[in-house]
Amino acid sequence: MSSIPQPIAEPKEPQFERSQNVVMGKQDFTSVLLRAIGGELYKIWRRPLSKILLLIGIIFVILGFAVISIGALISASSPVESFLPPSCGSSNSVQTPCLNHLPTKQDLANAEQAKQQEVRAAAAALYLPGSLSTAVNILNFIGVILLIILAGTIVGGEYNVGSIRIMLTRGPTRAQFLLAKFGTMLVCSLFSLLVLGLIGIITGALLNLTIGVSVDFKFLTGPWILHSILFLLIAVFSLLLYCGLAICLSTLGKATVAGVAGALIWWFVERILSSALSFFGQTIRGPFGDFLKAVPDYLLFNNIDALLNNQQQYMSGGTAGTLTDIHAILVLIAYLGCFIGIAWWINEARDITN
Amino acid sequence: MENKILAHDNTTAISTNRLTKAFGNLVAVNDLNLQVMRGDVFGFLGPNGSGKTTTIRMLLGLIRPTAGRAVLFGMDNAYELPAILQRVGAIVETPTFYPYLSGIDNLRVIAANSGMVSGKANNARYEEVLEIVELNAAKKMIYRKYSLGMKQRLGIAAALLADPELVMLDEPTNGLDPAGVIDIRRLIQHLSSLGKTIFLSSHILSEVQQVCNRVAILRKGNLIKQGDVKELLREQEQIEIRMNQTAETERALRLIQQFKEQGAHWITQINLDKNNREQPIIMIDAPTNRSAEVNMVLARNNLFAAEVHPREGSLEEIYLQAVQAPAIPGMQPETQAYPHTLPEKEAML
Numbered sequence: 001m002s003s004i005p006q007p008i009a010e011p012k013e014p015q016f017e018r019s020q021n022v023v024m025g026k027q028d029f030t031s032v033l034l035r036a037i038g039g040e041l042y043k044i045w046r047r048p049l050s051k052i053l054l055l056i057g058i059i060f061v062i063l064g065f066a067v068i069s070i071g072a073l074i075s076a077s078s079p080v081e082s083f084l085p086p087s088c089g090s091s092n093s094v095q096t097p098c099l100n101h102l103p104t105k106q107d108l109a110n111a112e113q114a115k116q117q118e119v120r121a122a123a124a125a126l127y128l129p130g131s132l133s134t135a136v137n138i139l140n141f142i143g144v145i146l147l148i149i150l151a152g153t154i155v156g157g158e159y160n161v162g163s164i165r166i167m168l169t170r171g172p173t174r175a176q177f178l179l180a181k182f183g184t185m186l187v188c189s190l191f192s193l194l195v196l197g198l199i200g201i202i203t204g205a206l207l208n209l210t211i212g213v214s215v216d217f218k219f220l221t222g223p224w225i226l227h228s229i230l231f232l233l234i235a236v237f238s239l240l241l242y243c244g245l246a247i248c249l250s251t252l253g254k255a256t257v258a259g260v261a262g263a264l265i266w267w268f269v270e271r272i273l274s275s276a277l278s279f280f281g282q283t284i285r286g287p288f289g290d291f292l293k294a295v296p297d298y299l300l301f302n303n304i305d306a307l308l309n310n311q312q313q314y315m316s317g318g319t320a321g322t323l324t325d326i327h328a329i330l331v332l333i334a335y336l337g338c339f340i341g342i343a344w345w346i347n348e349a350r351d352i353t354n
Numbered sequence: 355m356e357n358k359i360l361a362h363d364n365t366t367a368i369s370t371n372r373l374t375k376a377f378g379n380l381v382a383v384n385d386l387n388l389q390v391m392r393g394d395v396f397g398f399l400g401p402n403g404s405g406k407t408t409t410i411r412m413l414l415g416l417i418r419p420t421a422g423r424a425v426l427f428g429m430d431n432a433y434e435l436p437a438i439l440q441r442v443g444a445i446v447e448t449p450t451f452y453p454y455l456s457g458i459d460n461l462r463v464i465a466a467n468s469g470m471v472s473g474k475a476n477n478a479r480y481e482e483v484l485e486i487v488e489l490n491a492a493k494k495m496i497y498r499k500y501s502l503g504m505k506q507r508l509g510i511a512a513a514l515l516a517d518p519e520l521v522m523l524d525e526p527t528n529g530l531d532p533a534g535v536i537d538i539r540r541l542i543q544h545l546s547s548l549g550k551t552i553f554l555s556s557h558i559l560s561e562v563q564q565v566c567n568r569v570a571i572l573r574k575g576n577l578i579k580q581g582d583v584k585e586l587l588r589e590q591e592q593i594e595i596r597m598n599q600t601a602e603t604e605r606a607l608r609l610i611q612q613f614k615e616q617g618a619h620w621i622t623q624i625n626l627d628k629n630n631r632e633q634p635i636i637m638i639d640a641p642t643n644r645s646a647e648v649n650m651v652l653a654r655n656n657l658f659a660a661e662v663h664p665r666e667g668s669l670e671e672i673y674l675q676a677v678q679a680p681a682i683p684g685m686q687p688e689t690q691a692y693p694h695t696l697p698e699k700e701a702m703l
Contacts, residue, residue, distance in 0.1 A: 018517040021479040025471040027440070032469065039466030047454050162450035166512065169414045169446065170467040171439045351417035 029176070036172050036180035040154060041187060049153060053146045057139075057192060061200045064138040065126060069207040072122035075115065076211045083111040083118070123213045126204035129316055132228060135200030136193075136235045136308070143192050144242045144267060151185050151243035152259030155250035165352055174347045181247050182240075182340065189239035193232060224315060231311040238304040241332060242267060244339035245300075251343040270299045300335055303328035364428065367392045367520055367551040368413065373422035375408050375575075382408040384575040386422070390553060390568070392519075395546045397562035397583070397669075398555040400572030401677055406555045407447060409572070410524050413553075414444055426520070440469055443518035448528060449509025453498040457489055457508050460497055461515060468516045483511040486541065502529030510541070521545060522553040527561065539565055563587075563669040571676045578676040583669065590667020593638040593645045595652070596629065598660045603634045606657050610638060613651050620644055642666065 018024070025031055044050045084107055088098035103111070124130040158164040167177060208215070242263055250259025274296040281293030296302050306321030306328045313320040321328070368390035375383045383405040390396045400406050411417045413424050415435040424431045426438045451460040461480050462472070470476050484490045487507035492500070500508065506529050513521055523542075527535045535558065542552055542565045556562050562569060563583065570580040579586070597603040607626060614621040623639040638648060642664030649662050 019479065019482070021476070021482050022515075022517045023471050023475040023479075024469050024516070027469055032436075035466045035469075035472060038472050039463045042459075042466065042472075043452060043455065043463055046459055049454075157452075161453060163452055165416060165446050166449060166451065166464060167467055168416060169439060169442070169444050170464060171436050171469050172467055173436055352411065353417065 032172050033176050033179055033183065036176055037183040037187065040180055040184035044150070044154065044184065044188065050150060053150055054192075054195075057142055057146050057196050058199055060142040061135065061138050061196050062203050064142075065131075065134065065200055065203040065207055068125050068134060069123070069204075069211065072119055072126065072208075072211050072213075075119045075122050078115065080108060080111045080115055083114040084108070119211060120213050123208055123211050126208040126211070127213065127215045128201065128205075128217075129219045129224065129228075131201045131204035132197070132231070133312055133316060134204065135197040136231065138200060139193060139196055139235065140238065140304075140308075143189075143196065143239055145264065147185065147189060147192060147239050147243050148246045148263040148267070149260050150188060151181075151246035152250045152256050152263065154184065155181055155247050156253070156256030156259050159250075159254040160256055168352060175344060178247075178251070178340075178344055178347050182244065185243035185247065186236070186240055189236045189243060192239065193236055197232070227311050227314040231308065231315060234304070234307045234311060237332065238308070241300060241304070241336055241339070244336055244343075248339040248343040251346050267301070270301055274299050274302060297323055297327070298331055300332070303331045307332070365391055366425075366428070367394065368396075368424070368426050368553065370409075370413075370424045371422055373409070373412060373424055374420050375405075375412055375417060376420045381575050383412070383419075383572075386572075386575075386577055388570055388577070388580065390551060392551050393546070393549055394568050395542060395552040395566045396554065397566035397569035398553060398572070399557075399559070399562060399569055399669075399673055403574075404572040404677075405575040406572055407524055408575075410444070410446055410522055410553075410555060413522070414439070414442070414446065416446070440516070441519040442522060443513035443516060443520070444522035444524070445506075445509040445513050445526060446522075446524050448502075448525075449505065449512065451497050451505070451508060451512070454496065456494045456496055457500070457504075457511075458484065458493040460508065461512060464512050465515055470516055479515065479517075483514050486514060487511045488537070503531060503534050506530055507534075510538070514545075518550070520551045520553065522555075524555045525557065526554070527556065527558055535561060559669045559673055569669070571673060573677045579672065586672050587667040587669070588641060590671055591640065591642045592665040592667075593640055593642065593648055594629075594661070594663040594665055595636040595638065595648065595659050596633055596661040597636075597657065600634060602657055603636065605655075606652055606659070607636055609651060609655055609657065610636065610648065613648075618647075 025035060081103070084103050085097045088100040125134040158167060168174065172180070205215075245266060246259040246263035248259075249262035250256060252258060253262070277292045277295045281289045281291075281295075283289070284292065303323060306323035307325060309319065309321035310325050310328075366389065368388060370386050370388045373383060373386040373388070374381065386405075386409060388409070398406050398409070408417065412419050413426065413431065415431055415438075418432075427441055429438050431438050452463065455463065458480055461483070465476055465480070466472050470479075480493075481490065484493050487510050489504060489507050489511060492504060497505070497508070506526065510523070510526060513523065527538050530538065539561055542554065546552055546565070552565075554562065554566060566583055568581065569583055569586065571578045595606060597606050603626070607624065610621070610624055614624065618640075621638055621640045621644075625637045625639075627635050627637050629635045640648070645662055645664045649659060652659055
């Protein structure tokens with residue numbers, strides 16, 4: 001007889017079997033999260049609001065490019081004579097070249113060249129590589145507004161309607177529920193950027209066809225493609241940051257309006273605040289003035305602009321942002337961490353009552 | 355591991371140990387010790403504001419208890435909520451869905467969050483549950499246009515979607531017409547026959563009496579009564595005796611009192627009362643199947659009753675007695691033990 005004590009048998013859990021018609025998926029954290037994101041995207045896809053927002057975005061992008069093309073169209077349709085130097089009698093400036101004779105063929109050729117240069121400069125925002133920046137800049141305005149509305153709605157709507165009770169009693173944890181919202185907005189930001197960006201680039205190209213500026217694809221080098229990808233990723237990240245703000249405020253306020261209004265006010269006010277603080281900083285001077293001047297360096301939009309400008313500098317030779325990439329990245333990650341952290345903490349601690 | 359469950363009894367579906375929830379100074383649920391066994395159809399009763407929904411929300415993890423624990427299927431819901439919820443289907447109060455989606459689209463979204471695969475794989479299940487709640491004809495109708503009864507039915511469909519082991523229904527008959535109420539009763543009976551555990555919170559006591567095998571009654575957050583429905587009803591049974599003359603009534607009362615003292619312990623109480631014609635009657639708290647015995651005792655002593663009425667108990671009486679009795683602070687609920695008693699360590703949870 002063995003003297004080794006036998007382990008006490010644990011009572012066996014009765015096998016729980018579901019109907020054959022119920023097909024369950026994997027239950028690991030990632031699979032549950034991905035299915036929750038899928039569910040969120042399905043809701044957005046079936047929702048009239050998201051279609052309206054997308055339509056507004058498309059119209060705004062097309063209109064944006066159309067407005068930009070007006071200057072180039074005016075230049076292109078202007079007669080060559082309007083690009084001739086003014087006649088010497090009408091020009092008062094000594095340094096400005098003037099014409100003291102009837103335009104010769106050479107003068108007309110020079111005028112034609114000046115016209116082409118002006119049209120090219122005016123249309124630069126309509127064709128690649130300039131149209132990529134134009135599309136992203138338009139998206140940085142209208143895309144932010146539309147995605148804030150969407151983000152505020154998908155979180156606040158759960159509380160407004162009361163569907164949060166059902167969603168939180170189905171299996172996913174509260175953290176998965178929240179991460180699904182962020183994941184959904186990441187997909188939406190990416191989708192918006194790709195779709196609206198593409199529509200913008202195509203619209204710009206079509207408008208450029210009417211203007212007739214030839215496009216040179218010499219810019220299409222390896223480094224340009226790399227910086228363009230980084231530029232687009234920064235744009236997605238910036239959209240996600242404002243969505244994160246809307247999600248956080250919607251969770252905090254348990255309402256759509258809290259997220260939408262709060263994030264839009266933030267987005268609008270930080271630009272005014274940045275200018276005001278810089279102005280007061282310069283006026284007051286001293287350590288406090290320096291402090292006030294430094295505050296805008298930690299505002300959301302300034303850091304996003306810095307990252308975008310730093311990439312644009314490589315892409316189209318624009319001016320670099322005043323802040324370094326590492327500064328901007330660290331500040332923006334801190335913001336995202338705060339938004340996710342606050343929303344997570346509230347979500348975890350909150351009792352879901354009426 | 356100390357915080358994990360201490361013992362596990364696989365016959366228990368739900369057990370709570372001193373579950374308490376306070377909202378500021380208001381104690382919504384106080385020291386609740388519930389026990390629901392697998393396969394039970396458990397009626398959870400109480401007036402409005404008694405803490406029924408708060409309890410359900412605590413069980414489902416929607417609100418955190420101030421004190422105490424809730425264990426479902428042997429798992430503490432503070433630590434293993436997702437695993438528990440995989441086995442539970444619930445509607446809490448009036449279920450609310452996405453108003454811009456159709457009934458079937460709402461089920462698709464819920465399925466994605468219930469661990470079910472997306473796509474067409476579960477189409478047969480959607481059809482099945484919609485068929486059960488008779489919403490197939492309106493499955494493509496936008497939820498916003500649903501009537502209250504249809505919304506309630508969709509809620510039940512959503513609760514049944516993943517074919518859960520435990521179905522928690524909080525007022526499932528709200529907004530339903532009488533035919534709908536009967537359908538829900540049949541559905542509960544059908545689910546019970548499939549071996550599912552049903553936790554039913556309802557105000558319709560006649561329905562609860564018909565479908566539930568066990569009930570608990572809450573009042574002001576306190577558990578007043580918990581037990582087997584049949585047992586509770588048996589406790590309410592009475593034998594009503596009316597004699598022809600007042601003198602006979604007094605004699606009969608004395609005789610029955612003596613009978614009780616001589617060993618008829620099944621008589622719990624004897625009262626003199628009046629019926630609705632103002633005639634004196636003797637009310638004996640005893641099982642109705644003992645009425646012949648009582649009658650025989652009287653007859654042996656040359657007392658012949660004018661009327662002997664065995665009176666069945668009703669859940670309504672039990673409920674009203676429980677909720678209308680004056681509250682005693684710190685009172686212990688009347689709780690019947692299950693026939694299959696739990697291990698001591700489980701009871702200590």
